[in-house]
Amino acid sequence: MLLIECSKIKKSFGHRLILDIDDLKIYSEDRVGIVGVNGAGKTTLLNILSKRMEPDEGWVRLYGKAGFISQLDEPDRKYISEEAAAKFGIRPLWNGKMSGGEKTRFKLAQALEEPNMMIFADEPTVNVDMEGIELVEGKFADYQGALIIISHDRSLLDKLCTQIIEIENSKIKIYKGNYSDYRAQKMRERERAQFEYEEYIKEKKRLKTVMIKIKQKAKGMRKTPKRMGNSEARLHRLGPQRAMAGLERAVENVKKRIEHLEVKEKPKIPPAIKMDLLDSGKLHSKIIVEGENLNKAFGEKVIFKQAAFKIYNSSKVALIGPNGSGKSTLIKMIIDGDGAIKTAQGVKIGYFSQELEILREDQSIIESVMESSIYPENFARLILARLLFREDTVYKKISVLSGGERVKVSFAKILLADNNMLILDEPTNYLDINSLEVVEEALREYDRTLLFVSHDRRFVENVADQIMSIENYQIRMFSGPLSEYLAKKNKSSDSGAEEIEKQIILLKNRLSEVIGRLSMPSKEDDISALDREYYQILRELKNLEKK
Incomplete structure (x- = not known):
């Protein structure tokens, strides 16, 4: 379902054109990551698409309710439900003294508990710790709606995005896939541009060589051979005039071919940084x-x-x-x-x-x-x-x-x-x-x-x-590396969970036995001791189940 469409968008700040977009459509199943260098216009694009900012030219239409998460802006409402607050581990009332991570969780909780068909998020993981980032990632992954996000977290863009919009020189280009797919496509584009540039230079050089050879041949034909009288020289000059005219036409044709070659600019490949430390x-x-x-x-x-x-x-x-x-x-x-x-x-x-x-x-x-x-x-x-x-x-x-x-x-x-x-x-x-x-x-x-x-x-x-x-x-x-550390940590957590599960099973078996003996006690059973053990097992089970 179409949720956002825009056409002929232009936006400038002062004399600088920031955005020049012919058209863009975003659908309900799209998860869009917006990338570009600082100052390219990422936040401006997000604000225009969400209708928080008007373009200088063109139009934008939103078909459905939208939520907006930004590090800078305060939330529209200063409260969230107790249920949402519990899910995100925060208080239900907004407080300006909350940490950056708590503020992000609050805004995310608010955006997700409202019936939003799309969510715009501007750097939602800045100042958020790894645990918080994983929470944001998980909640966005479960969200059923369109997501338009600016982030420098490449792992987040890889996990969430189905397409990447790159802003460069006020224009946008859409790449299918996540951030890693985008990088791979950019690399292929760069390699293709380098190949086309090298082929262009090679062909231009070849044609110039052909033109030089033709000119040298024409020059040789103009020279009068030695030991030739004036009459013979005059006949020599008149004889090859047709051939000379052909060579001159050939030179002009080669010139035109050079002029009509599609010019390929040399791609800007940044040099590698080699730290030759003293x-x-x-x-x-x-x-x-x-x-x-x-x-x-x-x-x-x-x-x-x-x-x-x-x-x-x-x-x-x-x-x-x-x-x-x-x-x-x-x-x-x-x-x-x-x-x-x-x-x-x-x-x-x-x-x-x-x-x-x-x-x-x-x-x-x-x-x-x-x-x-x-x-x-x-x-x-x-x-x-x-x-x-x-x-x-x-x-x-x-x-x-x-x-x-x-x-x-x-x-x-x-x-x-x-x-x-x-x-x-x-x-x-x-x-x-x-x-x-x-x-x-x-x-x-x-x-x-x-x-x-x-x-x-x-x-x-x-x-x-x-x-x-x-x-x-x-x-x-x-x-x-971090991946090995997390794998070991998760394995340790899994082992701990397995051990707790074993203890719970043993306690439940013992609880069943105690209940049975309390229901039909024998002469040897101490009812008071069994009753104390019953409540002790319940307390232990409660603690283990919390873990």
């Missing part, structure tokens, strides 16, 4: 950071209780855990040199935080990056170009940059500085997918020690070789 700052200690007997509390809220951890040289460690578990606290303890944490001699930490304190408003991008860079400017420009700061844009002032642009500059600055350990607190928030993948590529190439916090499952899987998880006031270390 050896001067390389550490030789086996353990870079070590914590023992960590205790931390804020009032009555306990964060760590006799916790311990070790971070080894050149490891890439992902620090994970639910929101509020103490990830940022642990990073701050390392940065501030807490007494319970030892750092190897010679460690120079580059720290990225969401506050972006390392940037100065009055500097340009290139000034800010080069201020602390130990690499030449041409390499710094390569990194910045991959992050979409090309040519004269590197002279833009920090003061005029968007949030996503500031994140990218901060990352480039930390990567190029004289550090031998990076600590990154949520480096992927506010990045478009293209920039996120550049950051991912650079960190995979980084051969020093890395500790980072991220809720982006694909990013953690692709970068980390160790997992540091905060659980029950303790810090658990796991050697291996």
Whole structure:
């Protein structure tokens, strides 16, 4: 069933054309992911399709009620049902002091409990922990209606989407399938464009060679052979005039063929980032950071209780855990040199935080990056170009940059500085997918020690070789990627569940026996003891069934 259609849409901000869309239709069974670089117009498109914003030209029609989930906007209603609140583990009344994850759950619960035929979602997993992301993913997967979503979470787009809309240079292009399908199609398009460009250059070169040979042949025919008298020379010149005219026509034909060749532009293939790090700052200690007997509390809220951890040289460690578990606290303890944490001699930490304190408003991008860079400017420009700061844009002032642009500059600055350990607190928030993948590529190439916090499952899987998880006031270390850690954790949970099931079966069998003896007691039975055991078994069963 058709739910959204639009035609001849145009939207500009100032002199810049953001969207120029001929037509677009979205049906009830569609799950659409919208992608594009920061500033491409993703949120603008979402707002126009949901009729929260009017286009400058064209029209949009919605056929059915729509819900909208955004990180920035407050919900339409300040309450949800008790049932919905229980499903999402939140309170039924909106509170501005709720965490980002709680606010997202509230908005999602509200959108799903209303009779919406379509849901628009703008970055619904930003500031949400992995458990919350899986909840959002599961609820969206069960939703029976159209879904139009902007997200930089590639795993989410893979699980949910049946098509991807890419915005580039104000135009849209629709790709069937999920995000991985889209990437594969983009790769084939790039390979095809490269092949066509090479064939175009090859044919142009061949035709130019043919034209040169014809001209050389014509030039040779014009020359009068030596030892030839004037009369003979005159006859020689008159003889091949017809042939010369033919050669000239041939030259013109070749010229026209060159002019009529379909011009193929050279595709822009971004260069790979190869971090040729200087050896001067390389550490030789086996353990870079070590914590023992960590205790931390804020009032009555306990964060760590006799916790311990070790971070080894050149490891890439992902620090994970639910929101509020103490990830940022642990990073701050390392940065501030807490007494319970030892750092190897010679460690120079580059720290990225969401506050972006390392940037100065009055500097340009290139000034800010080069201020602390130990690499030449041409390499710094390569990194910045991959992050979409090309040519004269590197002279833009920090003061005029968007949030996503500031994140990218901060990352480039930390990567190029004289550090031998990076600590990154949520480096992927506010990045478009293209920039996120550049950051991912650079960190995979980084051969020093890395500790980072991220809720982006694909990013953690692709970068980390160790997992540091905060659980029950303790810090658990796991050697291996996220997928292996989750598999082991799920297996452990399954084993625990199987053990509980066995205990429940035994208790139920014993309960049946006790009930039978209470119903028909023998002379040897102690009725009071059986009665106490009956209630004890009921309590134990209740506790086990909760688990």
